[in-house]
Each structure stands twice: as C-alpha cells, then as structure tokens.
Amino acid sequence: MPLSSRRVPTARWRGSSSPRATVAEVLQNDFTVDEAMAERYVTSESLGRGGMGEVARAADVRLGREVALKTMLPVPPDRMKEAASRFLREARIQALLEHPAIVPVYDIGLGPTNLPFFIMKRVRGDTLFELMERARESAQPRPRRRWLSAFVTVCRAMQYAHERGVVHRDLKPDNIMLGAHGEVYVLDWGVSRIIPVGMTGEAVPLDDGDTRPGDLVGTPGYMSPEQALGQSDVVDAKSDVFALGAILFEILTDRYLIEGDERPMLVTQTVNPARVPPLPNDDVAPELYTLCLRATRFDKDERPNARDLADAVERYLDGERDLGMRRKLADEKAEEARAAANLALDGPVDQREAARARAMRAAGNALALAPEHPSASATMMRLLAVLPERMPKAAERELDQLDKKHLRSAMRDHALRAATWILLLPFVFALGVRIGWLAAATSALLGATLALALLFYARGVTNRHARLLLFGVVTLSGIALSGLLGPLVFVPGFYAVNTLLFSAQAPPAHRRFMIGAALVALTAPLALELLGVLPPSMVITPEGVTLLPRMTYFSQGPLLVGLFAASVLGVVMPTLIAVRLRDALVAAEERLLVQKWQLEQLAPQRSGS
Numbered sequence: 006m007p008l009s010s011r012r013v014p015t016a017r018w019r020g021s022s023s024p025r026a027t028v029a030e031v032l033q034n035d036f037t038v039d040e041a042m043a044e045r046y047v048t049s050e051s052l053g054r055g056g057m058g059e060v061a062r063a064a065d066v067r068l069g070r071e072v073a074l075k076t077m078l079p080v081p082p083d084r085m086k087e088a089a090s091r092f093l094r095e096a097r098i099q100a101l102l103e104h105p106a107i108v109p110v111y112d113i114g115l116g117p118t119n120l121p122f123f124i125m126k127r128v129r130g131d132t133l134f135e136l137m138e139r140a141r142e143s144a145q146p147r148p149r150r151r152w153l154s155a156f157v158t159v160c161r162a163m164q165y166a167h168e169r170g171v172v173h174r175d176l177k178p179d180n181i182m183l184g185a186h187g188e189v190y191v192l193d194w195g196v197s198r199i200i201p202v203g204m205t206g207e208a209v210p211l212d213d214g215d216t217r218p219g220d221l222v223g224t225p226g227y228m229s230p231e232q233a234l235g236q237s238d239v240v241d242a243k244s245d246v247f248a249l250g251a252i253l254f255e256i257l258t259d260r261y262l263i264e265g266d267e268r269p270m271l272v273t274q275t276v277n278p279a280r281v282p283p284l285p286n287d288d289v290a291p292e293l294y295t296l297c298l299r300a301t302r303f304d305k306d307e308r309p310n311a312r313d314l315a316d317a318v319e320r321y322l323d324g325e326r327d328l329g330m331r332r333k334l335a336d337e338k339a340e341e342a343r344a345a346a347n348l349a350l351d352g353p354v355d356q357r358e359a360a361r362a363r364a365m366r367a368a369g370n371a372l373a374l375a376p377e378h379p380s381a382s383a384t385m386m387r388l389l390a391v392l393p394e395r396m397p398k399a400a401e402r403e404l405d406q407l408d409k410k411h412l413r414s415a416m417r418d419h420a421l422r423a424a425t426w427i428l429l430l431p432f433v434f435a436l437g438v439r440i441g442w443l444a445a446a447t448s449a450l451l452g453a454t455l456a457l458a459l460l461f462y463a464r465g466v467t468n469r470h471a472r473l474l475l476f477g478v479v480t481l482s483g484i485a486l487s488g489l490l491g492p493l494v495f496v497p498g499f500y501a502v503n504t505l506l507f508s509a510q511a512p513p514a515h516r517r518f519m520i521g522a523a524l525v526a527l528t529a530p531l532a533l534e535l536l537g538v539l540p541p542s543m544v545i546t547p548e549g550v551t552l553l554p555r556m557t558y559f560s561q562g563p564l565l566v567g568l569f570a571a572s573v574l575g576v577v578m579p580t581l582i583a584v585r586l587r588d589a590l591v592a593a594e595e596r597l598l599v600q601k602w603q604l605e606q607l608a609p610q611r612s613g614s
Contacts, residue, residue, distance in 0.1 A: 076122040095195045096123035106162035106189050130184035152256045158189040160315035167242035172198045176248035177227045196222050200241050225271035226263045227251045233275040243305035250300025257289045278303045292330045331374045338371035339381040346384045412467035420458035425574050427451050432567030437558040447485035454478050476507045480526045488556040491542025492530040502579045
C-alpha cells in the first residue's frame with residue numbers, strides 16, 4: 006500500500022494552549038500531607054542550603070532514579086505551622102508551573118522527624134552567576150550568544166508563570182541554571198507571590214505564605230523600585246521584568262545595572278526616579294541597550310512584558326537587527342541634545358550647567374549611534390564653541406585640587422629660597438657683628454621662614470591665612486636685612502622677587518595688600534633713617550655714595566664674596582622658579598590643544614579638509 010494512502014489517526018488537543026486555571030485557584034483548595042514516604046527516598050550528600058530548607062541528592066528506590074530532596078529546616082514549635090505552610094506553598098507553586106524551564110516537583114511527603122519535604126528533578130549545571138564569575142576570572146571571551154539564548158528561555162518561562170498568576174520576586178543570575186546540554190532552569194520560587202489574574206477575575210487574598218505591605222522581598226540591585234519601597238501590594242509581573250532587564254544589562258556589559266557595595270546604597274539608587282543608567286560598552290547593540298532601559302524604567306506601567314523581552318532578544322539573535330533603529334534612536338538623542346543646548350545657552354542661569362551636561366551626553370549618544378549625524382555634530386560643536394559663563398561645579402572642584410597642588414609646590418620653593426639666604430649668614434658673621442640683636446633677629450626670621458615653609462609643605466597647608474603668615478614673616482626678614490646694607494641696596498630686589506612669587510598665586514584681593522605691604526616695608530626703614538630714629542646707612546656727596554656699616558663691620562674680602570653670592574642667588578633662584586611656572590603653563594596649553602584636536606574629530610570631516 007502506498008505510504009500516501011495510509012491515514013493514521015492523530016490525537017489533537019482542541020483547547021487553548023493557555024492554562025485553564027491560575028495557580029491561585031488551585032491553591033485555594035484544601036491540601037494536607039498525611040503520608041510518610043521517607044522510606045521511598047534515600048538521601049546522600051547535601052547539594053545546598055537556603056533560608057527555608059536544605060536540598061540533598063537522593064535516590065528514588067521505587068523507580069530507581071536520582072532526584073533532589075528538599076527538606077524544611079527545623080523551627081521552634083510555635084512557628085512550625087507557619088513555616089510548614091510557606092514551605093509547602095513553594096512546593097505546590099513550583100509543581101503547578103509545568104514548564105521545561107521550571108524544575109518539576111514529583112512528590113511531597115513527611116520525613117522521619119515530621120518535617121515536610123518535596124521531591125524535585127535532579128538538575129545539573131552552573132548558575133548564570135557562576136558562569137559570569139568564571140568568565141571574569143579567566144578573561145576569556147564571554148559566550149554572550151549562549152547566555153542571551155538562555156535569557157530568552159527564562160523570559161518565556163516567566164511569561165508562562167505570570168499568565169498562571171505567579172510572580173517570582175527574586176530573579177537574579179544566582180537563580181538561573183544552565184545545563185551542559187542546553188537546559189535552562191529558573192530556580193528558587195520560595196518568595197514568589199500570587200497575583201489576582203486568571204479566569205475568575207476575582208482578587209486573590211493574601212495567604213499565610215505571602216508578604217505584607219512594607220516587607221522588603223528580593224535582592225537589591227535586581228529588585229524593582231516597588232519592591233525596594235516595600236509596596237508588596239502592587240508588585241506584579243512587571244516587577245519581574247525589571248529584574249530581567251537588570252540581568253540582560255549584566256549579560257551585555259559585564260557590569261551591574263545598579264552599582265554599589267552596600268545594601269542601603271543599592272536600595273537608594275533603585276528608588277531614585279532620576280537614576281541615570283550606565284552607558285553601554287561599544288560592542289553592545291543599541292536595540293538591546295534600549296530594551297534594558299525600557300525594562301528597568303521606574304514606572305512599572307512603562308515596562309514591556311516578559312514575552313516582549315523574549316521576542317526582542319530573539320529577533321536580535323536571528324539577525325534581524327533593525328538598522329533603522331540606530332537612526333531613529335540617534336534622531337531622538339539629537340533632538341534631546343538640541344533642546345538641552347538651547348536651555349544651556351539661553352535658559353535660566355541656575356539651569357544652564359545641568360542642561361549643558363544633558364546636551365553633551367545626548368549628543369555623544371547620538372554620535373555613537375550615527376557617527377556622522379549632522380544635527381548631533383552641530384549641537385556638539387555649538388556647545389564647544391561657547392564656553393559656560395560660570396565654571397561648572399565639577400570643574401571648580403578639580404581646579405581647587407590643582408590649585409592646592411601648585412600652592413604646595415610653592416611652599417617648597419619658599420623653603421628653598423629661605424634655605425639659600427640662611428647659607429649667607431656665615432658671611433654676615435664673618436664681617437663682625439656691630440648690632441647683636443639685629444643680627445639675631447635677622448637669623449631668627451630667616452629660620453622661621455624656613456621652618457614655616459617646610460611645615461606647610463609637609464602637611465599640605467595651603468589656605469590663605471597660612472600664605473599671608475608666611476608672606477608677613479618673609480617681609481619682616483626683608484626689613485631686618487635692610488640693617489645690613491641699608492634699605493636701598495639689595496633689599497628692593499629681595500622685595501620684588503618675594504612679592505612677585507606670593508602675588509602670582511594669591512587671589513586678587515590679597516595682591517593689592519601684598520604690594521602695599523612690600524612698599525611699606527621698603528619705605529619705613531628709609532623714613533626712620535631720614536627722621537634720625539635709625540643711624541644712617543649711607544652718605545651721599547658730590548664725589549659718590551658711601552655705605553655705612555650698621556649691623557656688621559665692613560671688610561672688603563668677605564663683603565665682596567657675600568655680595569657676589571647674594572647676586573648669584575638673586576639671579577638663579579627667581580629664574581628657576583619662573584622657568585618652572587612657564588613650563589607648567591606650556592604643558593597646560595599643549596594638553597588643551599590636544600584635547601581640542603580630539604574634540605574636533607567628533608565632527609564629520611569634509612572631503613579635502
């Protein structure tokens with residue numbers, strides 16, 4: 006008989022593929038565990054321990070297969086009823102979710118100690134968390150396609166659970182297992198919640214196994230904002246979608262969507278409606294990144310469902326990358342950048358800094374999606390061409406740190422100058438001291454200058470009061486040095502260099518004070534000398550100018566050596582300091598020019614340019 010002439014009867018299921026009853030409707034039926042079946046299962050090694058129970062490898066002696074046996078952990082007698090109810094609730098929910106990606110439950114029973122247990126399929130594999138950690142440690146290429154395929158399976162399983170009225174509430178890489186032969190399982194349904202959906206349309210009351218408003222259920226970093234806020238009464242399928250979006254972001258970028266080391270920090274970021282998601286890596290498809298953002302929006306009504314997530318990732322895996330999506334997203338970002346740029350340049354003053362930052366980020370995102378996008382390029386160059394009227398706060402903080410670094414370096418220079426002047430004191434004493442107290446005061450002031458400068462440098466003291474104190478001590482040292490050769494020889498050069506160095510790194514208000522103080526310090530000794538308070542330092546005749554000794558006696562040899570050494574130091578030290586300042590300025594200009602060149606490359610280059 007020809008094969009085509011044979012008609013083989015085929016059994017067909019003519020009903021809908023959707024489940025006929027929600028899990029909530031089944032759980033409302035009475036249920037008791039009254040059969041001790043421990044003799045059927047022989048346990049061996051422990052496979053893991055959680056908050057409610059311990060899972061062990063076991064053998065089903067009746068069927069001769071290996072299974073996993075989860076036994077409830079012992080609790081005080083007054084908590085036994087509630088704990089058993091929660092434990093059995095997990096088993097029944099998992100048993101009623103018959104999906105290839107949900108570990109099936111075979112049996113429920115009571116153990117020898119009267120503690121309930123349930124039997125599950127023995128699954129083997131690694132959690133997604135373990136695979137991610139292993140990939141990070143080995144620095145090998147991550148099997149992103151395999152993980153995305155597994156993610157699609159998880160989304161399908163969650164859509165099935167949601168249609169049956171179950172929300173997992175603790176989705177994370179730790180609760181997703183991948184087997185060696187392509188199996189994918191969603192684990193740990195212990196904190197799942199029943200939601201009021203299904204055939205009846207009636208609200209499902211909270212049972213003893215559920216949580217009350219205010220309870221925090223889930224894992225920070227993956228839980229949705231409504232979970233983090235303790236709004237358990239509004240948690241639904243879209244809450245699981247948030248966790249799926251966070252998992253997808255981690256698969257794509259190898260980074261956490263919500264970063265932080267401490268639980269309070271993670272919760273705070275989760276409940277912040279203005280939280281800005283991290284930017285993607287260069288190798289992340291923009292449509293998948295956009296999918297992550299949609300799935301993790303603060304308002305749960307704006308998130309897609311699990312089926313939409315699965316379909317979108319599956320289209321990507323099938324190679325249906327919508328190239329028009331890049332352009333569309335780039336256009337949206339470019340328009341966002343243009344509007345923010347208008348606000349940054351012409352809006353209220355107190356909003357311009359934040360608007361400029363938004364405009365730069367949006368224009369950068371648009372150019373990342375479409376490198377030659379004309380509107381985004383024009384907005385970027387427009388912002389770069391017009392500097393902010395006020396320095397941004399972040400730039401102010403960096404400038405303050407840079408200023409402190411320069412001022413600390415200046416303290417070192419002042420200490421070096423003081424040390425060189427102290428080296429000249431032996432020449433002063435070699436001439437022979439005439440006014441002992443003046444020589445002692447000069448030595449003490451120079452020593453105080455050195456000590457203060459070294460102290461401020463070592464401790465990083467750069468505030469204005471410290472600088473004014475050091476300037477005052479150095480100025481007094483100049484007054485004391487005028488007792489050596491008089492106020493008009495050597496001292497004016499000393500004041501000129503000193504005032505220049507201090508004023509170069511002082512605020513404008515201090516500069517006028519420093520110049521005035523230097524002029525007073527230069528004038529006061531001369532005025533006192535002219536008034537006869539101080540002995541004269543020079544005699545001026547038609548034949549010439551004669552210097553008169555005051556602090557020390559004059560001896561030709563030592564005096565010439567001291568004057569020559571002072572002149573050398575007066576030339577070398579200011580030159581070295583000025584050269585260092587000039588080199589720092591040139592280096593800063595070079596960095597600015599390099600940055601300018603790099604920014605110019607953001608704009609499309611015309612042919613022939």
